[in-house]
Amino acid sequence: MTCVSKPRVRFAPSPTGYLHVGGARTALFNWLYARREGGTLILRIEDTDVERNRPELVDGILDGLRWLGVEWDEGPYFQSRRLEMYRAAAEKLLASGAAFPCYCKPVQYAGADAAIEEGEEGAEKKERAAVCPCREMSAAEREEKQRQGAPWAVRFAALRTGVTRFDDAVFGPREVQNAEIEDFVLLRSTGLPTYQLSAVVDDIDMRVTHIIRGADHLSNTPKQAMLYEALGATPPVFAHVPLILGADRTRLSKRHGATSVSSYAEEGFLPEAFRNFLALLGWSTGTDEEFLRTTELISRFSLSGVSRTNAIFDRAKLEWFNSQYLQRLTVEELLPYVKAELKHSGLWHEAWDAGEKEWFAHTVDLLRPRTRLLTDFSTWARAFFSDEFDYDAEARKKFWKDEKIPALLGKLTDALDAVAEWNHDSCEHALRALAEKEGVKAGLLINATRVAIVGRAVAPPLFETMVALGKARVIERLRRATPAAAAQ
RNA sequence: GGCGCUAUGGUGCAACGGUUAGCACGCGGCCCUUUCAAGGCCGAAAUACGGGUUCGAUUCCCGUUAGCGCUACCA
Numbered sequence: 001m002t003c004v005s006k007p008r009v010r011f012a013p014s015p016t017g018y019l020h021v022g023g024a025r026t027a028l029f030n031w032l033y034a035r036r037e038g039g040t041l042i043l044r045i046e047d048t049d050v051e052r053n054r055p056e057l058v059d060g061i062l063d064g065l066r067w068l069g070v071e072w073d074e075g076p077y078f079q080s081r082r083l084e085m086y087r088a089a090a091e092k093l094l095a096s097g098a099a100f101p102c103y104c105k106p107v108q109y110a111g112a113d114a115a116i117e118e119g120e121e122g123a124e125k126k127e128r129a130a131v132c133p134c135r136e137m138s139a140a141e142r143e144e145k146q147r148q149g150a151p152w153a154v155r156f157a158a159l160r161t162g163v164t165r166f167d168d169a170v171f172g173p174r175e176v177q178n179a180e181i182e183d184f185v186l187l188r189s190t191g192l193p194t195y196q197l198s199a200v201v202d203d204i205d206m207r208v209t210h211i212i213r214g215a216d217h218l219s220n221t222p223k224q225a226m227l228y229e230a231l232g233a234t235p236p237v238f239a240h241v242p243l244i245l246g247a248d249r250t251r252l253s254k255r256h257g258a259t260s261v262s263s264y265a266e267e268g269f270l271p272e273a274f275r276n277f278l279a280l281l282g283w284s285t286g287t288d289e290e291f292l293r294t295t296e297l298i299s300r301f302s303l304s305g306v307s308r309t310n311a312i313f314d315r316a317k318l319e320w321f322n323s324q325y326l327q328r329l330t331v332e333e334l335l336p337y338v339k340a341e342l343k344h345s346g347l348w349h350e351a352w353d354a355g356e357k358e359w360f361a362h363t364v365d366l367l368r369p370r371t372r373l374l375t376d377f378s379t380w381a382r383a384f385f386s387d388e389f390d391y392d393a394e395a396r397k398k399f400w401k402d403e404k405i406p407a408l409l410g411k412l413t414d415a416l417d418a419v420a421e422w423n424h425d426s427c428e429h430a431l432r433a434l435a436e437k438e439g440v441k442a443g444l445l446i447n448a449t450r451v452a453i454v455g456r457a458v459a460p461p462l463f464e465t466m467v468a469l470g471k472a473r474v475i476e477r478l479r480r481a482t483p484a485a486a487a488q
Numbered sequence: 489g490g491c492g493c494u495a496u497g498g499u500g501c502a503a504c505g506g507u508u509a510g511c512a513c514g515c516g517g518c519c520c521u522u523u524c525a526a527g528g529c530c531g532a533a534a535u536a537c538g539g540g541u542u543c544g545a546u547u548c549c550c551g552u553u554a555g556c557g558c559u560a561c562c563a
Binding site for chain 1: 490491492493494495498499500501502504510511512513514521522523524525526527555556557558559560561562563
């Protein structure tokens with residue numbers, strides 16, 4: 001038996017924006033793989049683009065990962081603090097002839113294609129020869145350029161013949177004609193490395209064994225394979241995962257609404273539900289199973305189950321997963337999330353963590369079958385946690401329509417006030433007896449009462465609601481609602 | 489433009505040469521019912537197109553089309 005060393009994987013975001021769902025899914029796959037294989041997850045911040053880099057966003061990305069439950073074992077490392085390494089690598093390549101100094105002007109790119117399509121004046125995409133002219137420059141010419149102090153970058157001398165191969169755990173063995181690969185830049189004229197260089201140097205230095213990343217990097221992987229070769233290192237296993245697209249099949253962006261992980265946290269999604277949903281975007285167990293808790297996700301995860309087709313982010317399904325978790329978690333598991341939600345909306349009372357702990361757990365349990373998002377606890381279920389709530393206009397219109405309602409509510413108040421032992425059955429008995437005596441259907445009174453005590457048409461079954469609220473509250477709210485009903 | 493990847497209902501996934509093409513979300517209907525959910529049952533809905541290979545193609549090969557990606561001194 002050969003002893004296979006534990007895999008080392010990494011998630012390497014660049015701080016040019018928040019943590020979006022695509023990055024989150026990549027991070028999740030890396031984490032699942034590391035946990036499944038008993039390996040190590042490294043977090044690396046790729047902040048080598050001084051133009052687009054926004055250091056203040058790093059904390060947000062870290063927070064997003066923490067919320068997601070993706071825990072890294074090493075890092076975060078910052079590429080901006082490892083610049084010497086990249087320079088040394090570039091010099092090594094320069095010395096070996098695998099790279100050369102380039103004095104060309106940077107080619108215009110940003111938005112060039114789009115600008116041309118829009119018929120923009122003067123927009124022109126400049127074509128660069130696959131082989132940079134500087135590559136053939138004589139030593140004398142170079143000296144001349146150096147003496148003039150011309151800015152220069154380090155460019156990789158891509159192989160011109162033959163093929164470059166690498167294996168992808170998802171897409172299979174790949175083979176690319178070297179003639180297709182251009183002389184790409186390794187070190188900018190500013191001395192900062194490009195992605196190609198810094199990623200490879202770091203992955204070698206950090207002994208990364210599996211690179212699990214978005215399929216947008218698939219086309220550039222041959223370049224990196226060449227770099228590994230030139231640097232005298234063995235390439236790791238590559239595993240490119242399909243991209244996540246918006247409903248219009250284009251790459252997810254701000255236009256598609258919420259795309260940041262933090263926005264889902266704020267909207268009231270449970271991290272575990274989000275993980276379950278995200279894991280199934282581009283991966284499956286190979287069976288029909290879908291409801292997979294995190295421990296199952298970890299034990300079932302495998303690179304061979306990763307799909308090769310881009311997936312569209314379906315919010316409706318995410319919401320379904322959330323409602324499932326809201327219902328299937330144990331109350332104990334759910335409580336901390338509800339507590340955080342109520343705290344966030346200013347409805348939290350410390351007593352619910354002390355003397356009224358049981359009441360709180362019971363109420364959450366009562367409410368949860370009707371919740372889809374955590375925020376439901378502080379929006380439609382507000383009346384269970386606060387005396388300050390309003391009467392929903394639609395609900396009043398629908399259930400306080402009958403002119404007998406105000407009188408009935410008044411009589412019900414008296415009947416309930418007379419109830420000695422406040423429980424489900426005594427409340428039900430009092431209400432049904434009144435309905436029968438008044439010759440109205442119980443449903444009429446039930447629905448009107450629900451609106452009166454919680455302000456809306458949607459709530460758990462009435463008598464359970466009454467017990468949860470307690471006698472004093474119910475009586476007080478009925479007295480408050482009766483005139484409002486009369487005004488209806 | 490060049491190079492590459494992909495292609496099963498509206499969406500996410502199954503079926504990895506032989507199934508009445510399965511599951512889930514969403515959608516429609518019914519049941520349950522005290523509102524609204526949840527739950528149960530039923531239903532509509534797919535192998536992009538054209539050629540091969542094969543006794544037999546969703547599955548293998550080629551082409552077309554479409555989508556996406558890369559083609560930057562972005563990552």
